[in-house]
Amino acid sequence: MEEVAEEVRGIIAADAYAARIGAELVEIRPGWAKVAMRLDKEHLNFMGMVHGGVMFSLADVAFGAAANSFGTKAMALSVNVDFLAAPRVEGEMTAEVSLVARAGKMGCYDMEVKDAEGTLVARCRGWAYHTGRPLREEGGQEGERRE
Numbered sequence: 001m002e003e004v005a006e007e008v009r010g011i012i013a014a015d016a017y018a019a020r021i022g023a024e025l026v027e028i029r030p031g032w033a034k035v036a037m038r039l040d041k042e043h044l045n046f047m048g049m050v051h052g053g054v055m056f057s058l059a060d061v062a063f064g065a066a067a068n069s070f071g072t073k074a075m076a077l078s079v080n081v082d083f084l085a086a087p088r089v090e091g092e093m094t095a096e097v098s099l100v101a102r103a104g105k106m107g108c109y110d111m112e113v114k115d116a117e118g119t120l121v122a123r124c125r126g127w128a129y130h131t132g133r134p135l136r137e138e139g140g141q142e143g144e145r146r147e
Contacts, residue, residue, distance in 0.1 A: 004069060004070070007136070008065050008135070009025050011065075012024075015064075018061045021057050021061075023037045024037065031109075032066055033062045033063075033096070033097050035062040035065060036093065037093055039087070039089055039093055039116075048089070049086050050093070052081075052122075055087065055113050059081070061095070066099065067109060067130070071134065072130060073133045077126075079127075080124060080125055080126075082124070083122050084120055084122060084123060088116050093113060095111055096111070096114075097109050098110055102130075105132065109125070109127075109128060110125055111123065
């Protein structure tokens with residue numbers, strides 16, 4: 001499992017969007033991941049509150065880590081989000097994702113986003129498609145679309 005965890009850590013570390021928002025993988029195990037980011041003024045919307053897209057993005061990075069934690073490529077099929085509270089605009093925000101159920105190549109995941117005080121600010125549920133293909137495939141470029 002540690003080899004897969006390191007591979008997923010590398011994938012998340014190389015994700016330009018995750019880096020842009022400051023998301024970092026904190027912990028990972030099969031079907032579960034925790035990601036954190038430090039909030040600053042760059043993450044605020046026009047109302048001076050943390051942008052909903054930032055909360056969703058943090059959950060999505062964690063979702064990707066958890067879904068790929070089995071060592072094979074997985075991708076989101078759908079995700080819904082409920083914003084429950086306005087997060088504190090200072091400190092660290094975290095997202096934890098856990099696998100709820102797996103049925104064949106489909107996986108259902110729950111995501112919780114919390115602010116620095118531990119307040120639940122968003123809850124998401126997503127479905128991932130597990131391809132069964134290794135995370136790093138020989139002879140193809142990462143992100144390459146295959147029919």
